[in-house]
Amino acid sequence: MLNTLIFLSVVLSPNWLDQAKELQKNIPVDKIAHFGLSATLTAVPILCFKLYEPKTEEEVSVVMAIGFSVFALGLVKELYDQKYGSGMDQYDLLADFLGSGLVITIILWNPLPKVWNNYKGVDYGL
DSSP states (O other): OOOHHHHHHHHTTTHHHHHHHHHHHHHOHHHHHHHHHHHHHHHHHHHHOOSSSOSSHHHHHHHHHHHHHHHHHHHHHHHHEEEEESSHHHHHHHHHHHHHHHHHHHHHHHHHHHHHHHHHOOOOOO
């Protein structure tokens, strides 16, 4: 969703090509990869276990646990980088948190199931 908003804001502006080049400089590919991987690693188990409409407190807890587990995995990776790699990057952690957080937010506060359940169809009078 964030990528869509960024894309729309860039494309709808008059100098969108210059803005796209500037955006590419400001958001490194590594941060986009962290965001996307965290979002994917959070969404896949939720979809596999059919928790996209949590109804009980236990299901909400499982959704939250999945998100925090993915963030913890990103934290472990950054701690490994700090000890053995190029160093810990706080912006990688931020991208991990935002990726997982976006999926959790969409799952827990998604109004679409309520809308679709109340949808009766359209009578075209044919």
